[in-house]
Amino acid sequence: MTASAPLPFVRLRPEAPLGLRAAACLALRAPVVGCAGCVSACAGGKLTLGVGGPALAEGCDGCGRCAAACPTGALRTPGFAVTPAPQAAAIELECWRVPAKASPRDSLRLPCLGGLSAARLLEICADAGKRPVRLLDRGFCTDCPNGGVADSHPAAAALSEAKRLLTAVGIPEALHPRLHAAPLPAAQRMAEPQGYAVEQRVDRRAFLGALSARTLAAADHVRPLGLAEADTTPAALRERALPEERTRLLAALRRLAPDAPLPAALFPSLRVGSACTDHRICVAACPTGALFSYERGEEGGIAFLAAACVACGACARLCPEEALTLAAAGNNLRPEQAQVITRFSRRHCPECGSEFTGEEDTCPACRRNHQFAQSAFGALFGNRSL
């Protein structure tokens, strides 16, 4: 598996700042799983799920909530790759709808605070070091034209997830990111954000900041997780996408607490029952490459890398023998090392010569051919002896 070559994002609409990477989209790869995280995250109701995957109506302004909700990193909006200014005393995150004049100096301006995922928040915390991280709550998110949230802040869910993880690795509460109420009159809210041209205007500081951000992003881009060479073949829908979001989350946690063991709650566990007959449909269905085939001489089977698993459930759902049980959390068996979970010895079929698993004399395909031809004769000619 080549983890270094990122797959291309394609804009869902030419004018909208939202890109889709079809190869990673669960709704396209495995519709049976019924993933619709992006659709329910879209506050404006612009995103719908059709036969061809996510479809976007007119009027998306790139708040990034769908991208934050996507478990496999199949969606992306620009504007979130910002790095804190080195001289800032506190890291303050600000929405693009707040006029630039009203926001504090050196604040990190983002399209929408709701577009921050837990991974992105943890990255900002890791960049901040010992400085406090504050999300400025201007008090007008409730009726935001972008789709408000009635009773809480749009970033609340990601914030509580980030806090939970930070607590789990033993970061003191004082260093957790928090919402900071700094109300502004609703009249000050801009109906339209100024957009990329203005927000990402290049002054000297922004230029250098952007350069350093790009260097960081290049260095950080989907860190390979030590995956073994898996059998993948190049075609849009067959390529595995390492869950970038997840990789970044783990990397940020490691930066924040290099010595603490990563919380077991982050890693799904997968158990294989005795019903497994080595069809390996789970391997083909896995969107992230967390499940992969290995061959070791006469032996072969599947291995599982919990760190790459997003617990989408495609493997368990598609297994024809119902042999797999997936638990969303609770794997503490060295999650960053692949575990061999099945081991089968493979033999060659004496009739057709192909490799197969099982105790029978011939391979399943030959057995089926034989049974089929015999039963067909039974149907056509009865049990007449000739």
Add this chain to the structure above:
Amino acid sequence: MAKWGMVIDLEKCTGCQACSTACAMENNTLPGESWQDVLYYKEGKYPNVNIKWFPRPCMHCENPSCMHVCPTKATYKDENGFVLIDWNKCIGCKYCMIACPYGVRFYTDEKPLIEPDMKKVYPGQDGQQYSPPYQNPNSDWTKGVGIQPKGVVSKCTFCYHKVSKAPAGVADLDEDNPALKEYVPACVRTCAPKARYFGDLDNPDSTVNRLIADKRGVRLLEHTGNKPQVYYLGDHGVVPAFTRPDKS
């Protein structure tokens, strides 16, 4: 709109494998990928042995189990009765190969059983699994027509590239009709003893319907509920068992 179907008369079938050869040439299939095959097997013990054979294309079922299990909906039922694979969507999980009760789906990415490996002799270009010097010019990956890319399952298309061009409303595609012979599937057109018939099962006047009614055509493995669109006729079709003269 038609519902294309095939009738195979086992009384006429001689097991000559001309259909399998024609299919392989028409569709550029790799060795081991027998979209159309004649299954041979023997029954009994020497000296009372029967050699039996059974021609087997894809049944293009009305209710295909391969389609229902496909996780990416790559296999689909066309409005004219074809069961086709969209190679752009197929992820090669081979669930359909497990689900198909007739065993007519193929995956040829493994090391082949016949040397030399055609995939190495004619290395694939334009994403194809292999590129032989002669290729059928028809190729449509959304219909599973042509030479497949790597990592997908392939199957008989009922020669979609020919049949879909037939004039609308034709009851039968008869290889003896000069106006229609170009639209006849390769296996039907080549069948020397004329054991195969191809026509519209929705058209009450078609030869296939008449044969099914007159000769009591049967569909195979009816208990699976797949309802094939390939019917079989006949009562003989086997080599008579050898009987020792002194015992008769």
